[in-house]
Amino acid sequence: MAVYTDVGVDDLERFLAGYDVGTLLSYKGIAEGVENSNFLVHTSSAHFILTLYEKRVAAGDLPFFLGLMEHLARRGITCPQPVKNRAGGMLGTLAGRPAAMVTFLDGMWIRRPSAAHCAAVGEALGKLHLAGQDFPMQRQNALSVAGWRPLYEQAKAGADGVHSGLGEIIASELAALEKSWPRGLPQGVIHADLFPDNVFFLGADLSGLIDFYFACTDTLAYDVAICLNAWCFEPDQSFNVTKGRALLKGYEKARALTAAERAALPVLARGAALRFLLTRLVDWLAVPPGALVKPKDPIEYFRKLRFHRAVKTAADYGLT
Amino acid sequence: MAVYTDVGVDDLERFLAGYDVGTLLSYKGIAEGVENSNFLVHTSSAHFILTLYEKRVAAGDLPFFLGLMEHLARRGITCPQPVKNRAGGMLGTLAGRPAAMVTFLDGMWIRRPSAAHCAAVGEALGKLHLAGQDFPMQRQNALSVAGWRPLYEQAKAGADGVHSGLGEIIASELAALEKSWPRGLPQGVIHADLFPDNVFFLGADLSGLIDFYFACTDTLAYDVAICLNAWCFEPDQSFNVTKGRALLKGYEKARALTAAERAALPVLARGAALRFLLTRLVDWLAVPPGALVKPKDPIEYFRKLRFHRAVKTAADYGLT
Numbered sequence: 001m002a003v004y005t006d007v008g009v010d011d012l013e014r015f016l017a018g019y020d021v022g023t024l025l026s027y028k029g030i031a032e033g034v035e036n037s038n039f040l041v042h043t044s045s046a047h048f049i050l051t052l053y054e055k056r057v058a059a060g061d062l063p064f065f066l067g068l069m070e071h072l073a074r075r076g077i078t079c080p081q082p083v084k085n086r087a088g089g090m091l092g093t094l095a096g097r098p099a100a101m102v103t104f105l106d107g108m109w110i111r112r113p114s115a116a117h118c119a120a121v122g123e124a125l126g127k128l129h130l131a132g133q134d135f136p137m138q139r140q141n142a143l144s145v146a147g148w149r150p151l152y153e154q155a156k157a158g159a160d161g162v163h164s165g166l167g168e169i170i171a172s173e174l175a176a177l178e179k180s181w182p183r184g185l186p187q188g189v190i191h192a193d194l195f196p197d198n199v200f201f202l203g204a205d206l207s208g209l210i211d212f213y214f215a216c217t218d219t220l221a222y223d224v225a226i227c228l229n230a231w232c233f234e235p236d237q238s239f240n241v242t243k244g245r246a247l248l249k250g251y252e253k254a255r256a257l258t259a260a261e262r263a264a265l266p267v268l269a270r271g272a273a274l275r276f277l278l279t280r281l282v283d284w285l286a287v288p289p290g291a292l293v294k295p296k297d298p299i300e301y302f303r304k305l306r307f308h309r310a311v312k313t314a315a316d317y318g319l320t
Numbered sequence: 321m322a323v324y325t326d327v328g329v330d331d332l333e334r335f336l337a338g339y340d341v342g343t344l345l346s347y348k349g350i351a352e353g354v355e356n357s358n359f360l361v362h363t364s365s366a367h368f369i370l371t372l373y374e375k376r377v378a379a380g381d382l383p384f385f386l387g388l389m390e391h392l393a394r395r396g397i398t399c400p401q402p403v404k405n406r407a408g409g410m411l412g413t414l415a416g417r418p419a420a421m422v423t424f425l426d427g428m429w430i431r432r433p434s435a436a437h438c439a440a441v442g443e444a445l446g447k448l449h450l451a452g453q454d455f456p457m458q459r460q461n462a463l464s465v466a467g468w469r470p471l472y473e474q475a476k477a478g479a480d481g482v483h484s485g486l487g488e489i490i491a492s493e494l495a496a497l498e499k500s501w502p503r504g505l506p507q508g509v510i511h512a513d514l515f516p517d518n519v520f521f522l523g524a525d526l527s528g529l530i531d532f533y534f535a536c537t538d539t540l541a542y543d544v545a546i547c548l549n550a551w552c553f554e555p556d557q558s559f560n561v562t563k564g565r566a567l568l569k570g571y572e573k574a575r576a577l578t579a580a581e582r583a584a585l586p587v588l589a590r591g592a593a594l595r596f597l598l599t600r601l602v603d604w605l606a607v608p609p610g611a612l613v614k615p616k617d618p619i620e621y622f623r624k625l626r627f628h629r630a631v632k633t634a635a636d637y638g639l640t
Contacts, residue, residue, distance in 0.1 A: 008431040009521075025426040025522065028360060029351035040348060040360060042426060106345040106362060111328040201329075202345065288608055 005037045005052050005095050012041075012050075015094045018085040019101065021045050032197075035213060037097075040104070047104035049080060052097040057213060059098050064139045065212050066090040066100055068132070068189060075131035077124075078208040080105055107200025107207035118231050118243040119250035120206040121199050125191070125227055126254025128209065129220045132189025141192065141216040143275055145181045148174055151278040158285040163299055170277070173305065177271050182219070182264040190223035191215055195230040221261040224251055225268035228317055229276065229304055237303035245318025257319075265314035273308055277301035325357045325372050325415050332361075332370075335414045338405040339421065341365050352517075355533060357417075360424070367424035369400060372417040377533060379418050384459045385532050386410040386420055388452070388509060395451035397444075398528040400425055427520025427527035435566040438551050440526040441519050442567035445511070445547055446574025448529065449540045452509025461512065461536040463595055465501045468494055471598040478605040483619055490597070493625065497591050502539070502584040510543035511535055515550040541581040544571055545588035548637055549596065549624055557623035565638025577639075585634035593628055597621035 006029075013024050022044030030038045030049075037052040053062060066082045070090070073081045080102035082090040092099050110117050141147070152174055159167035191198075193214035200208040224247075232243040251257070257265075280298035287295050311317070326349075333344050342364030350358045350369075357372040373382060386402045390410070393401045400422035402410040412419050430437050461467070472494055479487035511518075513534040520528040544567075552563040571577070577585075600618035607615050631637070 006431070009428045012428075024428065026428060026520075030360070031349035031351045040350070104346075108329045108332075108344065108346060111326070200346075 004054050005097060007037075007039065007050075007052070007095050011095060015092060015099065016041075016043065018087070018092060019083060020086060021048065021083065021101075041101065048083060048101045049104055050094075050099065050101050052094055052099045054097065057098075061139060062091055062098055062100070064137050065215060067137055068135055068215055069102065069212055071135045072128065072131050077128055077131050078105065078206075079212065080208075080210055105200055105208040105210065107202050109197045109199060110201055111196070112235075113196055113231055113243070115240075115243045115246040116204065117196075117199075117201065117206075119246040120201070120204075121194065121227060121231060122224075122247035122250025123253050124199070124206050124209060124250075125194060125223060126251040128191060129188055129223065129255055135189050139216040141190070141218040143192070143214070143279065144218055144222070145177060145271060148274060148278055149178070151282055155278060155281045155285055159281060162281065162284060163302060166281075166302065169302075169305075170274070170281075173270070173274055173309075177267065177274060180267055181271065182260070182267060185219045185221055185261055185264060186258065187217060188220050189215060190218045190220060190226075192218065192223060192226060194223065194227050219268070220255075221257060221264060222268050222272065224248070224257070224261075225265060225272040226275075228265075228269055229272050229301070232317075233304055233307075237300060237307070239304075239307050239317075241316070241318045243318075245320065248317060248319050262314045262319060265317060265319065266308060266311045269311070269317070270305060270308040273301050273305035277305055324374050325417060327357075327359065327370075327372070327415050331415060335412060335419065336361075336363065338407070338412060339403060340406060341368065341403065341421075361421065368403060368421045369424055370414075370419065370421050372414055372419045374417065377418075381459060382411055382418055382420070384457050385535060387457055388455055388535055389422065389532055391455045392448065392451050397448055397451050398425065398526075399532065400528075400530055425520055425528040425530065427522050429517045429519060430521055431516070432555075433516055433551055433563070435560075435563045436524065437516075437519075437521065437526075438563040439566040439570035440521070440524075441514065441547060441551060442544075442570025443573050444519070444526050444529060444570075445514060445543060446571040448511060449508055449543065449575055455509050459536040461510070461538040463512070463534070463599065464538055464542070465497060465591060468594060468598055469498070471602055475598060475601040475605055479601060482601065482604060483622060486601075486622065489622075489625075490594070490601075493590070493594055493629075497587065497594060500587055501591065502580070502587060505539045505541055505581055505584060506578065507537060508540050509535060510538045510540060510546075512538065512543060512546065514543065514547050539588070540575075541577060541584060542588050542592065544568070544577070544581075545585060545592040546595075548585075548589055549592045549621070552637075553624055553627075557620060557627070559624075559627050559637075561636070561638045563638075565640065568637065568639050582634045582639060585637060585639065586628060586631045589631070589637070590625060590628040593621050593625035597625055 025042045027039045027041045030040050035056045036054050039050040041048045041050045069079050072079050083101040156167050198211040232240050234240055277298050280296050283295040284298050345362045347359045347361045350360050355376045356374050359370040361368045361370045389399050392399050403421040476487050518531040552560050554560055597618050600616050603615040604618050
């Protein structure tokens, strides 16, 4: 949660002059997103989110992300819409960084999701997968199975300092998943990071999906597995099967899982848990002790991983 | 720049139910203020800033700050106005912290102020001092001369690690200012932190003053001295006398300085520089090396202090 790059008024006014958005009235850095600098911009015409892409985001990927949001919005998925500049482009430069503006979405993210929220996010995910089917661009998932070993190599020296025996457990899990990772399941655009803070609700209704900066072309059911991890565990890391059932039922309202996808769900869920365990562990080890900004706890995902290792079939997630 | 306390949707909706502000549509933590957690709240009626007061702000001082904003707004100073709840109060509790909502002000703060901006802020400060004259509450300035020695005691062991010889220079400056600090100058409400990021402009016009959480009852001309420090130095820490002249002229358009205030300006400016040097030094030393959040550089104020030590009369600041 940070703003990495400050933006001066003159620079921002010059940038906005390239858009048909009226005059600048205010802008404030918002404490959201861990990868980029985000500002809430108020102009005489509307509110927008302005994002400056920091170095962790590859500039070459931006046309995929922005094009995807535009594509999904056109197919009825409520997500931020990139605002086009007068030249028809969605990407500009501000403070030396690639920058884009998207429309502002009302809605709040839910800190403690209920089964009803899980049902809504499942259905939205299914719709997103369908809407993405004819998106013409491709982006490889750098954080799927092939990307995990390099993360493990980065983190292994420090892993046992975080939790005794963690390094060895990750190593054995990684070896197992590299062997058993399912191939040939239905592919398409996945969000790949659809955590509660990326889903807005207004009252009981899901009002929008945000933050497509991990979106990529990958196994659709892996996205479902990420959501099971992100939405269906309780604060004590116990799995709530009512929430799992709601999420999977919601998903299948939009898109039915194939038999192969159903069978693969436990291994996909293990993989998803390992993926977040690894990235959180790397971030955790990169922060000096005593720092004010605490990264997310990797052990949460270690506990989730342990649950998935004990799962026998997708029925344990509530799949009927 | 941070949000220290997260707020859940249910808690916020319960809090807002105590106000006549419509239904909650969105809220986002904003990366502003170093002392408190701030959220931009959008409801069906308007936009607001919600502040959760963290432990560095004494709860007993909040009625002063909120009462002052209300008082000033009623006298035509453009500043955030506390929103009253249904019981007529301005202060509530949210996430276990004292919390208040104020109206949202459009406008941008100027990263590189011109002489014209300095003139505008000078005039606004003069008007603020006049408008505060009949404010009935009092608050002692914990960061005036009596508060500096305890800060020095906290920082002295680490001072030379930040800049060679810094500890000794602060000690001698402190001793000199404790002896020569002017007494008996006109007193009243001062803002005490009117830095560029607390002053909004829309185009060339000053559109509002914010952040009254250091406001107190103290020497009016000390507030002028704080502004000379905050607004009239160039990025290389050279003093821009054109900006100084503009600020002082602007101030005197609203309120003329007395002869005693004019004579005291150099020592007040030294004191103001020492005050920010000390608080920044304490913050600097409290942050572990390698932390992502860099506190403000104390050495900037060490350089300003050196300038003020060489000043002979207020004419050196551009006072005519």
